[in-house]
Amino acid sequence: MSIACEPLIQSDVALAGRTWFRLGGSAQNFCAPNDVAELRNALHWARSKNVPVRVLGGGANLLVRDGSLGGLVISLSQPAFCGVSFDGDRVKVGAGVDLMHLSRDCSYDGLAGLECLAGIPGTVGGAIAMNAGGRFGSIGDSVERVRLIDRAGVIVDRDVSQMCFAYRQSALEDRIVLEAVLKLRQEPVDEVKRRYQDNWRFKKDSQPLAAHSAGCIFKNPEGDVAGRLIDRAGLKGFSRGRARVSEIHGNFIVADEGATASDVLEVLEYVRETVLKKTGVRLETEIDVW
Ligand SMILES: Cc1cc2nc3c(=O)[nH]c(=O)nc-3n(C[C@H](O)[C@H](O)[C@H](O)COP(=O)(O)OP(=O)(O)OC[C@H]3O[C@@H](n4cnc5c(N)ncnc54)[C@H](O)[C@@H]3O)c2cc1C
Structure with missing residues (x-):
């Protein structure tokens, strides 16, 4: 055929x-x-x-x-997958839209809800798949509905309750995000902008944003913080080949010039084993490994 x-x-x-x-x-x-x-x-x-x-x-x-x-x-x-259209306090966004630009542009226009995503890289599709966010909130908090396509090419719309957003997860069931409608709030521009800038500054001061990484490597375990466990295990700066645990944030593995994926995986597994030995906690990987 x-x-x-x-x-x-x-x-x-x-x-x-x-x-x-x-x-x-x-x-x-x-x-x-x-x-x-x-x-x-x-x-x-x-x-x-x-x-x-x-x-x-x-x-x-x-x-x-x-x-x-x-x-x-x-x-x-x-x-075709990168459209952005506003309708009052709602914004319809394609899966390919750049998340950092979206959160900044909405915040600078006085549309509140996405300032919690300041400085988080990637696309809207990836953010919905992972329910990206942090201590100030997650994208799922602003989602009204999502359009998905399954592997057979069938398109379905899901409202936020059907997406079952939770810590770094959503219920995609192998579907692909095509677009989403986000429900934001109109608030005084200065206030939203200030919150966005505060969140951005917090992120810049606590994470190695200029380095090559994939953000936090491990999910936070119930009742604790992965970065703190890694730090306490004395692993900051640990390296294999050209990959190392960031000295700025223990839950980031950064890749220096010439690093391979094997270097990163070696560091990742060594960190997981060491934290398990020292604390009894088995860290679950947050990043996707292909
Ligand atoms: C410096 C740095 C800082 C970071 N800080 C944070 C943070 O504070 N909080 C946070 O949550 N994350 C953070 N991250 C991780 C990352 O930014 C987010 O997880 C982001 O949402 C990933 O989006 P992406 O488009 O890059 O997805 P990708 O990395 O391309 O893919 C991630 C997963 O999503 C799936 N996916 C991507 N697009 C779609 C789609 N359209 N439909 C279905 N599945 C899809 C992929 O198949 C894959 O499984 C950080 C990363 C870096 C490099």
Whole structure:
């Protein structure tokens, strides 16, 4: 059977430059569809070949292993998936929209709700998948509804209650986020802007934002903070190859020039084992490893 979309699928596309770690291998098959019809064709292609589909957002919560990655990687980076439209205090955003720009632009326009996401990189799709956020709130707090597409190409709308947002998780059930409607609040510009700037400053002062990383490597365990456990285990600065535990924030692994994904994974597993030995707590990985 001929597959209409096959020419759109590129072979051996390097992924390092598409992730915040700036390392890792390449996708055997890669597609950045121009619209939903092309996305459906790509999903159909993957099903016909019986290969897994992975969705790449901004690559800010992701470690791609070294070597060649099988299956199909889909990126919703084309304009059709990056629309932003305002309707009063609601904003409809495509999955490919840059989260840092969105949170800043809304906050500077006096639309409150996203200032808690100041300085969090990635896309709206990735943020919804991971329920990105921090001590000041998460994206799920502002979601009204989400449009998803499943691997068979069927589109469904889910309201916030059906998304079951919880700490760094949502109920996507293998679906892909296409767009979301966020319900914000109109508040005095100066107040929202100040909160945004305070949150941004807090983040800048406590995390190695200029380094290559994927943000926090581990989820916080119940009743504790992963970074504190790592710090107490004396692991800040621990390195393997060109990857190391950040001296600024124990829950960040940073990749120096020349680091490989294997270096990062070695540091990650060493940290997990050491914290388990010293504290009895088994840290759960927050980042996605492909
Ligand atoms: C310096 C730095 C600071 C960070 N600080 C924070 C923080 O404070 N709080 C926080 O929560 N995170 C933080 N992160 C992690 C990251 O920014 C978030 O998890 C972000 O939401 C990831 O979005 P992304 O688009 O980059 O997703 P990616 O890294 O590309 O993908 C992450 C996961 O989401 C899935 N995904 C991506 N797009 C879609 C889609 N359209 N549909 C379905 N699934 C999708 C991917 O398949 C993958 O499983 C930080 C990262 C860095 C590098």
